[in-house]
Amino acid sequence: MRIVRFLANNRQSFGVLVNESEVLDLPLSAYKLSGSSGRWETLSLNWLSDSDTLRFLQAGDEALKAAAEIVDYFRSDPQDSAFEGGLLRLGELKLLAPVARPGSMICLGLNYADHAAEQGLAPPEKPLLFAKLSTSVIGPDDAIVLPKVSEQVDYEVELAVVIGKRAKFVSESEAYDYVAGYTICNDVSARDLQFSDGQWMRGKSCDTFAPLGPYLVTKDDVPDPHALRISLTLNGETMQDSTTGQMIFKVPYIVSYISQAITLEPGDIISTGTPPGVGVFRKPPVFLKPGDKIEATVERIGTLRNHVVAV
Template sequence: MKLLQFYEKQDEKRKPRIGVLGEGNIVRPLRTDGTMRPFIARLSEVELSELELATWVEEAEGWPLEEVVLLSPLTDPEKIICIGLNYHDHVIESGMKVPSVPVLFPKYSNCIAAHEQSIAIPAEVTQCDYEVELAVVIGKEAKRVSREEAMDYVFGYTVLNDVSARDIQLNEPQWTRGKTIDGFAPIGPWIVTADELPHPGSLAIKLRLNGKLMQNSNTKELIFDIPYLISFLSNTMTLKPGDVISTGTPPGVGMGQKPQVWLKPGDVVEAEIEGIGVLRNTFVAEALN
């Protein structure tokens, strides 16, 4: 299933709803209130394969995908945990050492942006970079789980663009400020449930900048794979339904280009992962009062 958050373009109140993308790219709303996070928690009480989705779908309504506005499929996760330096070639292009344990940093809800949402580059940022990443959505509470059982805690997968202000990130002792600027974590366009992606460790992953292919790899190149990351993280923190683990970016980031390539107003970035889809955003100059 492809689950999404949206509002219908003709809805003046812009009430967020949860829906499923069906055949013919028809968005069907589900009979549920609230955001995706509590919905995922609710689903954690049942086996998704046993869920009769038809009982949740509102029979009388449905819109073509082009008639709705997509929100990020997760607008209020408790945690967004990002993994740095998790592809060998990206470590090399970054001029750093291969880590012996995962490199972690957070993003917060202020960073979240949706598919097709414009992202503002702050006036003081001169080195704005892109990073396509496979994001894992946790489906049920996980504490001290083993590698062998880790995948049982995955609800689904989505695309995250770990937008980074390199001139801030790499000139401060911690990466956090350069990674947590408003809008610097577009997520989407939807969540693909785990049953539809049984082999997340072997997915093509790529990013295009203004139509030019910049990143092109496969998740099989991850240094620390998904089961390891879930087990590693759950040993020290309780993972909750709706939490996001963004698994790192492959080589080809702007910082690694020769000459370096930085995002500028008007640039269109398309982050794509096999079996999920394309997350597209346009970058704009920050509007100053």
């Protein structure tokens, strides 16, 4: 399933993309179905929230199963009155970040072999972790705002893991059980701040520096997260183009590694690193400027589009 958060008629909600152009509003459809007789009389609504996906993710498999049943029923009987007003045109919606405010947003540096090679560095022996603040999260088509304190803002397309249930001391073999799905993160970075501060938090966490989206794609629709093409264009020019097969540390290992020290909660984001082609290592370097248009694409996930403005 491709799950989307959206704004429609001044109301936030979330739903499932049922085809390439239409979204089924899940809360609205579930509320209506729960009031009908027959198979839906026992439908639990504990996992529903009108405006956010967090409660949905916290409910885990129960919510995912209910959502899948609702979508399957819609496809078998789209004329059911329960779906009246709940089928929305994708092009008429304002898409929002799939998770509004992740409790934790943990990122990996230098996790692509080809990205390490472009810097002339040996692959790290263990994951290099850092955090982005959730206040930096924005959604599809939102503006990346260049802060006055930086003159070297860069792009980084990344596959992001969305955690589906509380994970502590998780083994590598069971790690996928704790993954809800995947989305795209553009790990926007102020390189001058990142390299001068001695640590990365400020340079990675400026407001608007964590575009997420366009969808949360459930893990059943991504059989192998390490066999996906990943790319980014800047004003139509391809800047990054690789495959997630270049990851040094794979998703199960990353989830397990983090969980040995840090408790992961539903809705947390793990951004798994970027391939080569970032602006700072180009000759000459390429940094973002007002008016730039960025498209970050991961196979099976979609394309995350954002534009750049001055503060």
